[in-house]
Amino acid sequence: MTAERPKVTIRTLAGLRERGEKAVFVTAYDYPTAVFADRAGVDLLLVGDSAAMTMMGLPSTVGISMDEMCVFVKSVCRANPRAFVVGDLPFLSYQTSDEDAVRNAGRFVALGCDAVKCEGGARVAPRVRAMVDAGICVMGHLGLTPQNLAQLGGYRVQGRTAAAVDRLIDDALALQEAGVFAILLEALPPVAAARVRERLDVIVYGIGAGPHVDGQLVISHDMLGSFVGDIAPKFVKRFACVGQTVEHAFASYANEVRTGAFPREEHCYKV
Numbered sequence: 482m483t484a485e486r487p488k489v490t491i492r493t494l495a496g497l498r499e500r501g502e503k504a505v506f507v508t509a510y511d512y513p514t515a516v517f518a519d520r521a522g523v524d525l526l527l528v529g530d531s532a533a534m535t536m537m538g539l540p541s542t543v544g545i546s547m548d549e550m551c552v553f554v555k556s557v558c559r560a561n562p563r564a565f566v567v568g569d570l571p572f573l574s575y576q577t578s579d580e581d582a583v584r585n586a587g588r589f590v591a592l593g594c595d596a597v598k599c600e601g602g603a604r605v606a607p608r609v610r611a612m613v614d615a616g617i618c619v620m621g622h623l624g625l626t627p628q629n630l631a632q633l634g635g636y637r638v639q640g641r642t643a644a645a646v647d648r649l650i651d652d653a654l655a656l657q658e659a660g661v662f663a664i665l666l667e668a669l670p671p672v673a674a675a676r677v678r679e680r681l682d683v684i685v686y687g688i689g690a691g692p693h694v695d696g697q698l699v700i701s702h703d704m705l706g707s708f709v710g711d712i713a714p715k716f717v718k719r720f721a722c723v724g725q726t727v728e729h730a731f732a733s734y735a736n737e738v739r740t741g742a743f744p745r746e747e748h749c750y751k752v
């Protein structure tokens with residue numbers, strides 16, 4: 482942390498919103514990614530439960546445990562990032578009771594997270610209140626909420642009708658009332674996200690929710706081209722082909738080992 486680039490706090494994030502400056506938000510699950518994203522000037526890092534899919538190859542986010550999430554949180558926080566770090570509470574780590582919510586959110590904070598995120602609206606508002614009352618910054622998450630994918634009927638765009646937008650607004654207001662400092666909207670038409678945002682005082686970030694929000698989140702594996710799997714949401718823009726680069730590097734290495742081109746003299750110790 483330097484004098485020119487102080488740690489990002491909720492005050493920094495509120496200031497960005499007030500000035501109409503967009504916040505830059507990406508997922509990170511490991512130490513090197515956190516270092517690279519932080520050096521690039523990213524404002525927020527989400528240690529997402531998407532780690533289940535991106536890092537562990539599971540078919541959805543619900544299979545990751547609190548202990549597994551703690552390994553990813555610990556790795557990101559080891560980078561001591563300037564960015565604001567949000568730990569994503571995994572499935573059943575907070576839905577079960579206020580006590581579970583506070584205890585598990587507290588584990589993330591003790592490991593270095595600046596805030597936690599949980600999915601759902603009015604039905605999780607009491608949990609949010611309990612965590613906020615324990616002194617923890619909480620981000621809400623509405624729209625496409627992968628922890629209840631079965632109830633939503635799969636990866637489907639949310640907020641496509643006036644009634645659905647009204648329900649989102651009610652949920653967002655319940656979260657705001659419970660004390661969240663920000664709400665993340667996932668997979669909504671831009672006009673729906675704008676309608677939700679205009680009803681709120683808290684910060685609104687989006688992933689696949691169009692441009693009329695206070696900042697953009699992307700899953701780092703999606704933007705870097707290193708996700709292994711079939712899910713390719715429309716809203717993702719690829720900024721690199723890391724997977725392909727890594728595969729080519731391994732193939733070159735394998736070729737050089739097999740042909741004897743590696744190691745050469747300069748790679749060997751002298752007596």
Ligand code: KIV
Pocket residue numbers: 508527528529530531532542569665667688698700
């Ligand atoms: O886990 C995650 O990365 C998330 C995003 C998909 C919003 O929650």
